[in-house]
Amino acid sequence: MSPADGAASAVRAEAAASGPGTAVRRPSPLWTLSLFRSELTVTLRRWRTLALLGILAVLPVLIGIAVKIETGGGDGGGGGDGGEGPAFINQITNNGLFLVFTALAATLPFFLPMTVGVVAGDAVAGEASAGTLRYLLVAPAGRTRLLLAKFAALLVFCLLATLVVALSAVLVGAALFPLGDITLLSGVTVPLSEGLLRALAIAVAVAVSLVGLAALGLFVSTLTGSGIAAMSATVGLLITVQIVGAIPQLDVVHPYLFPYHWMSFADLLRAPVPWGDILANAGLQGVYAAVFGSAAWARFTTRDITS
Amino acid sequence: MDAPPTAGEPAVEARGLSKRFRGGQLAVDGLDLRVPRGSVFGFLGPNGSGKTTTIRMLLGLVTPTDGSAALLGRPMPADARRVLPKVGALIEGPALYGFLSGRDNLARFDAADPTADPATRRARIDAALDRVGLGAAARKHARTYSLGMKQRLGLAVALLQPRELLILDEPTNGLDPQGMREMRTLVRELAGDGTTVFLSSHLLDEVEQVCTHTAVMARGRLLAQGPVAELAAGARGRLVVTTPDAGDAASVLKEHGVTALSTEGDRVTGDPPTEPGTDLADLNAALVHAGVRVRSFGVENGSLEDAFVALTGEGFDVAG
Numbered sequence: 001m002s003p004a005d006g007a008a009s010a011v012r013a014e015a016a017a018s019g020p021g022t023a024v025r026r027p028s029p030l031w032t033l034s035l036f037r038s039e040l041t042v043t044l045r046r047w048r049t050l051a052l053l054g055i056l057a058v059l060p061v062l063i064g065i066a067v068k069i070e071t072g073g074g075d076g077g078g079g080g081d082g083g084e085g086p087a088f089i090n091q092i093t094n095n096g097l098f099l100v101f102t103a104l105a106a107t108l109p110f111f112l113p114m115t116v117g118v119v120a121g122d123a124v125a126g127e128a129s130a131g132t133l134r135y136l137l138v139a140p141a142g143r144t145r146l147l148l149a150k151f152a153a154l155l156v157f158c159l160l161a162t163l164v165v166a167l168s169a170v171l172v173g174a175a176l177f178p179l180g181d182i183t184l185l186s187g188v189t190v191p192l193s194e195g196l197l198r199a200l201a202i203a204v205a206v207a208v209s210l211v212g213l214a215a216l217g218l219f220v221s222t223l224t225g226s227g228i229a230a231m232s233a234t235v236g237l238l239i240t241v242q243i244v245g246a247i248p249q250l251d252v253v254h255p256y257l258f259p260y261h262w263m264s265f266a267d268l269l270r271a272p273v274p275w276g277d278i279l280a281n282a283g284l285q286g287v288y289a290a291v292f293g294s295a296a297w298a299r300f301t302t303r304d305i306t307s
Numbered sequence: 308m309d310a311p312p313t314a315g316e317p318a319v320e321a322r323g324l325s326k327r328f329r330g331g332q333l334a335v336d337g338l339d340l341r342v343p344r345g346s347v348f349g350f351l352g353p354n355g356s357g358k359t360t361t362i363r364m365l366l367g368l369v370t371p372t373d374g375s376a377a378l379l380g381r382p383m384p385a386d387a388r389r390v391l392p393k394v395g396a397l398i399e400g401p402a403l404y405g406f407l408s409g410r411d412n413l414a415r416f417d418a419a420d421p422t423a424d425p426a427t428r429r430a431r432i433d434a435a436l437d438r439v440g441l442g443a444a445a446r447k448h449a450r451t452y453s454l455g456m457k458q459r460l461g462l463a464v465a466l467l468q469p470r471e472l473l474i475l476d477e478p479t480n481g482l483d484p485q486g487m488r489e490m491r492t493l494v495r496e497l498a499g500d501g502t503t504v505f506l507s508s509h510l511l512d513e514v515e516q517v518c519t520h521t522a523v524m525a526r527g528r529l530l531a532q533g534p535v536a537e538l539a540a541g542a543r544g545r546l547v548v549t550t551p552d553a554g555d556a557a558s559v560l561k562e563h564g565v566t567a568l569s570t571e572g573d574r575v576t577g578d579p580p581t582e583p584g585t586d587l588a589d590l591n592a593a594l595v596h597a598g599v600r601v602r603s604f605g606v607e608n609g610s611l612e613d614a615f616v617a618l619t620g621e622g623f624d625v626a627g
Contacts, residue, residue, distance in 0.1 A: 034418045034421075034425055035418055035419055035421075037418070038414070038415050038418035038419070042404060042407070042415060045406060045407065046406060047406065130402055130403075130404070131399075131400075131402025132402045132403065132404060134363075134368055134398055134399075134402065135396075135398070135402055135416055135419075135461075135464060136416065136419045137366075137367070137368060138366045138367070138368070138391055138394070138396045138398070139391070139416055139417075139419035139420040140367075140387050140388060140391035140392065140419075140420065140421075141419035141420075141421075142387075142388060142421070145421070146419070302370070304328075304363075304368070304369040304370060305363070305368040305369065306363065306368075306369060
């Protein structure tokens with residue numbers, strides 16, 4: 001709507017209104033923000049979301065306790081990735097901060113994306129099956145605006161879910177193990193403060209890794225009127241992609257799968273940081289977001305809302 | 308309220324509105340609808356007649372396969388952003404977030420309206436809750452609400468802003484008799500404020516009690532529309548004879564072309580003969596001539612129900 005149109009409609013409304021309180025207000029330039037905030041609040045107040053975040057917070061505790069029990073204070077050695085168990089797990093006993101990297105490496109392949117898949121799949125389909133979608137649309141939220149608000153809320157959720165894991169891991173790591181200067185994978189030792197900054201950067205990199213799946217889930221969510229169907233389809237897709245990614249004979253398609261560069265976040269533990277894979281990951285997630293975001297938009301803006 | 312500048316335009320207008328769903332089912336077939344401003348419009352039809360699909364098309368939720376719709380003089384769904392803030396709607400029952408309180412539900416739907424001023428949100432929510440009588444339960448989770456309370460909260464959503472048009476799909480569903488009466492009072496009040504109310508219903512007496520205009524829909528087609536009084540008057544009245552000799556009376560009336568006869572105690576009713584030139588006085592004379600003692604003889608005026616049954620061909624149809 002052009003500003004002139006808006007003014008015209010406000011004038012019309014003023015003329016039609018009987019009192020000062022009844023004028024139709026001109027939409028604020030920040031018209032999407034209020035809906036985005038509402039979207040985020042509603043997402044975070046669902047018990048399902050809270051339960052998923054709760055489990056994410058507990059996982060680092062489990063890993064931390066397991067490592068504490070397993071190693072009677074022995075030196076794990078500088079294994080880095082590979083070897084048995086999640087990456088960095090051998091280093092935790094030396095420095096509790098490594099629990100952050102271990103916890104993210106352990107949850108990124110499945111649990112963290114599953115959480116995102118559930119929330120993304122539910123985003124539109126859940127509202128459709130509850131019937132609230134029709135009331136949002138006649139409010140009128142606007143289909144493009146609603147989808148944008150939902151996608152923005154999903155992005156925030158990706159970051160939030162990752163931060164929950166990271167924060168819980170920092171606290172557990174500090175409680176159970178010594179904290180101190182960090183020896184990076186490239187052998188350089190940096191102070192704890194820089195280690196914490198790198199941990200934050202890793203959390204952001206992991207959150208970015210989830211963007212592609214979030215867009216995919218949002219698209220799936222526009223296809224059906226059943227929240228459960230959309231959630232299970234999205235999580236099913238995640239599992240399928242992870243299986244395909246694990247089959248060496250299919251390596252032709254691997255570079256096009258969204259988890260292909262997921263473990264690149266470990267590069268942030270090198271000095272200097274080799275940015276290649278991290279940027280490739282961001283690029284791949286951006287492509288997924290663009291493709292499936294557009295598909296979701298095309299589908300959602302033309303769909304008949306019959307539920 | 309002053310007359311709106313667009314008073315000449317109907318509040319709702321549909322031209323040739325049609326919807327064929329994928330799978331080929333024609334839900335709405337060439338609907339021409341005109342709802343005058345300021346009217347209380349009853350949209351009647353049996354379940355499955357296409358009322359809800361029509362309402363969804365009017366509100367831009369479903370895209371018509373053919374024809375056009377306009378609300379408050381503006382095309383839908385093209386002008387949805389400008390029109391819908393002035394339209395409140397209750398569509399196929401309320402839909403709420405069960406894990407949010409009644410008040411938070413209202414805040415959620417209000418946030419979705421880009422014209423809603425967040426600064427007045429609290430006050431408007433309070434006013435809407437008061438208007439539907441839910442003030443006391445506003446802090447309870449919506450999942451604990453009874454169907455009637457949910458219906459009220461759904462109506463409160465429609466009343467968050469001052470509206471020029473209210474579209475209420477089966478607004479009394481799930482309400483107890485007291486709630487239904489309150490709903491009717493509320494509809495009359497809103498109409499008194501100058502709001503056009505478009506309400507769909509399958510309850511004839513409801514429409515007859517509150518509506519000024521009505522339209523009847525069946526199997527996707529519009530069968531009639533107009534002021535309630537005109538439509539009801541169009542229905543043929545029933546001939547009613549009260550007599551102790553009911554059996555004789557029925558056979559005499561049948562000989563004289565009265566159809567759809569039924570006898571209840573001393574009351575014989577039937578459709579008067581349709582041939583032109585038949586005078587009901589002759590029927591009375593014939594009864595008396597045959598020795599039937601007539602206590603009373605007359606025609607009961609057609610009700611909206613008679614009109615509805617005649618139009619849709621549904622309901623009781625006793626062979627004569």
